[in-house]
Amino acid sequence: MKHIPVVVIGFGPVGRALVKLMIEKEGELKQRYNLSLDLKCILRSSVAFFPSPSSGSLNLDLLEKIDNPIFWHEKPSLDYLLRLTPPGVLFEVTSSDLKTGQPGYDHIKKALINGWHVVTANKGPLLLYFQELHKIARDNKLKIKFSGATAAALPVLDVGKICLAGARIFKIEGILNGTTNYILTRMNEGISYSEALLEAQRKGIAEKNPSYDVEGLDTAVKLALLAAALFDFQLGLNDIEITGITRITPEEVAQASKQGKKIKLLGCLNFEDNSLKARVRPEVLDPNHPLYFVDGSNKGVTFFTDFMGELTIIGGKSDPRGAAAAMLKDLINLYCNF
Amino acid sequence: MKHIPVVVIGFGPVGRALVKLMIEKEGELKQRYNLSLDLKCILRSSVAFFPSPSSGSLNLDLLEKIDNPIFWHEKPSLDYLLRLTPPGVLFEVTSSDLKTGQPGYDHIKKALINGWHVVTANKGPLLLYFQELHKIARDNKLKIKFSGATAAALPVLDVGKICLAGARIFKIEGILNGTTNYILTRMNEGISYSEALLEAQRKGIAEKNPSYDVEGLDTAVKLALLAAALFDFQLGLNDIEITGITRITPEEVAQASKQGKKIKLLGCLNFEDNSLKARVRPEVLDPNHPLYFVDGSNKGVTFFTDFMGELTIIGGKSDPRGAAAAMLKDLINLYCNF
DSSP, X not given: OEEEEEEEEOOSHHHHHHHHHHHHTHHHHHHHHOEEEEEEEEEOSSEEEOOOGGGOSSOTHHHHHHTSGGGEXXXXXXXXXXXXXXXXXXXXXXXXXXXXXXXXHHHHHXXXXXXXXXXXXXXXXXXXXXXXXXXXHXXXXXXXXXXXXXXXXXXXXXXXXXXXXTSOEEEEEEXXXXXXXXXXXXXHTTOOHHHHHXXXXXXXXXXXXXXXXXXXXXXXXXXXXXXXXXXXXXXXXXXXXXXXXXXXXXXXXXXXXXXXXXXXXXXXXXXXXXXXXXXXXXXXXXXTSTTXXXXXXXXXXXXXESSSOEEEEEEOOOSHHHHHHHHHHHHHHHHOOO | OEEEEEEEEOOSHHHHHHHHHHHHTHHHHHHHHOEEEEXXXXXXSSEEEOOOGGGOSSOTHHHHHHTSGGGEEEOOOHHHHHHHSOOOEEEEOSOOOTTTOTTHHHHHHHHXXXXXXXXXXXXXXXXXXXXXXXXXXXXXXXXXXXXXXXXXXXXXXXXIIIIXXXXXXXXXXXXXXXHHHHHHHHHHTTOOHHHHHHHHHHTTSSOSXXXXXXXXXXXXXXXXXXXXXXXXXXXXXXXXEEOOSTTOOHHHHHHHHHTTOEEEEEEEEEEETTEEEEXXXXXXXXXXXXXXXXXXXXXXXXXXXXXXXXXXXXXXXXXXXXXXXXXHHHHHHHHOOO
């Protein structure tokens, strides 16, 4: 049995889902993967929670205690905590800042310097410091896994790196954002953009301030992370041509629909002549396109390769549980080689 | 740079495509993966080919020489060959015998006992001796990889094991055979079973004796291998309810079509109450089914999971190059941990 010290930093919906999942999957992780996770602490911006080691770090009481403020204490420094125990995995799930990458950047760097692997869902630090952070990881023989930052339960990174190992990928097209795909699917069914947005907000699919999704930024950031991971190209958002879905008119949707086509927000990475072009924009897809049928809040990605043909993956539960499951998967793959 | 001794046993279309691919990808493997493959020999049933080590084992001359019988010599024993050099990877691509598993079974066993990893596209030995061979592999800290035996370039095993690590898969549905899917797609377009079969044979999609595909056996064998790899259940063909596509009438296809549905040959693994049910049969899919749109000789698989929702993969070039690429991918994943 491998015992893995785990620290969770950030305790929003994904952090909470992750802790819950670790508790639910404790037995399965031991039985199927020979992995025993030892949750050392959960950190929020100013407080820390330490599971009682005497009763096993992961048990059902934990969730009750977590919800009780008396069990949260003043937060020691992350450095101090990371040096208290043998290194393991830092789950970094603080909120993403695309301008500074903070506080995730500091957390990830500290973890790596102290010998901890990092599993993160935080886009900011990877968008801004991908190469620097990965160099530190390599120099310390550690890994940064970030399925949770690309398309969560849709395993775009694993498929690109592992399932297509050895193949040359020359193009990637993806519907990488569930919110915009939901809105476009509903518009295709005849309702207006603003009605579809309202509905998505009511259902908890779209955020109150939807601009990050609907302006195409979320898709662009995911493209940048894929470009870095799969093509070794560090793109900034300025290097990506980005058009969102806010200016699509009902007439355009109806026009496409009349021809049996659909408008989808596509992210595209095109690798040609040793240069990589990245763009996000609404495109009219006909039924022969492999992503034509990806509807609702589903996501999908098609890889175009030299020897393995086209490979499309569709799905990827877009909720905190799906993101948490993707992060747990990353941890398992750090320690198990199948 | 890791130097990997490689032996190829079997030299039909897949073995040939594999050697060609190793030559074409030599530089890429070195640059991207730090792997240098050293092809020690190619074995056919009674003769062996030894690349000249002086000029590098993988070069373009090789293909010309391979086609010249004077460069083929009497075959030494496999045991002898495997002990000549430090162990590496045996590519086992002899033809599959579902009744005896031979000669693949002997080859795989010998490789493992002599310290070689095995990458195979050979279904017979895995169908009959999955657990025994994997036990030998584990006991010797080796691996058997067999993407080439399941759906080749469609990465069913990788996705089930790696991308869905930690998730519980409770059902798998798949269109696992390109030939039958091609025939059904054409029938859906209005031609008869026998016309569609003839056309598939003319195009090289169906074999002269198509019964292995059209009777559903190929799909059943792939299901059995998935059951063993992903659920740790060894199923024989007798444990699988198998119905092929030969008795589907044009009327049935037309009837489905009129309702906007399609008939597809589905393989299904259903894990319930600790028991695994496996069946292969034509099913009528409506457009909401994730595999409804998998047409022509394409393949597709949907995984139904607890925390990662539904995940569908579609594609997987069904030709010797695709199978060879899947085997090369398996080799890369033996040595690289992403």
